[in-house]
Amino acid sequence: MSDRTTELISVEVAYASKSRQSLKSLSVPRGTKVIEAIQLSGICDEFPELNIETARIGIFSQFVEKEQVLNEHDRVEIYRPLLIDPKEARRQRTRIQR
Numbered sequence: 001m002s003d004r005t006t007e008l009i010s011v012e013v014a015y016a017s018k019s020r021q022s023l024k025s026l027s028v029p030r031g032t033k034v035i036e037a038i039q040l041s042g043i044c045d046e047f048p049e050l051n052i053e054t055a056r057i058g059i060f061s062q063f064v065e066k067e068q069v070l071n072e073h074d075r076v077e078i079y080r081p082l083l084i085d086p087k088e089a090r091r092q093r094t095r096i097q098r
Contacts, residue, residue, distance in 0.1 A: 006030070011070050013041035015050060015078040022046055034059070034076055035066040043078070055079060 008027040015022055024041040032040075034057055044050050056079040057066055070076070084092075 009070065009072040011037055011073070012075040013037055013043055013078070014075055015043050015047060017047055017049070017080070028070065032070050033066065034064060034068050034070060037070055037076055038066075038078065050078065052078070054081075056081075 006029040009030050009032075011026050011028055011032070013024045013026065022043060024043055026037060026041055028037055028040060035052070038044065038052060038057075044052055052066075057064055058077045058079060059068070059070075059074045061077065
């Protein structure tokens with residue numbers, strides 16, 4: 001990464017906990033992978049409860065693998081685990097409405 005001839009691209013890394021959110025803008029070398037951008041962002045230090053090994057990751061709401069190579073202006077999104085299955089949530093809402 002210290003090679004001055006390496007082309008840099010702009011990306012963002014986003015995460016939102018229950019109480020706050022963070023959006024980090026980075027310039028990274030072309031060819032940087034999703035997991036590398038997350039590590040470079042320092043977002044895991046900011047949110048120690050974040051387990052990047054088990055977290056789902058996306059780029060603009062599309063799930064991706066952590067080894068995917070980033071493109072210019074990609075926004076890496078780290079998703080919290082669901083507290084309740086969406087199907088179960090719909091069932092509960094239906095029961096309440098009746």
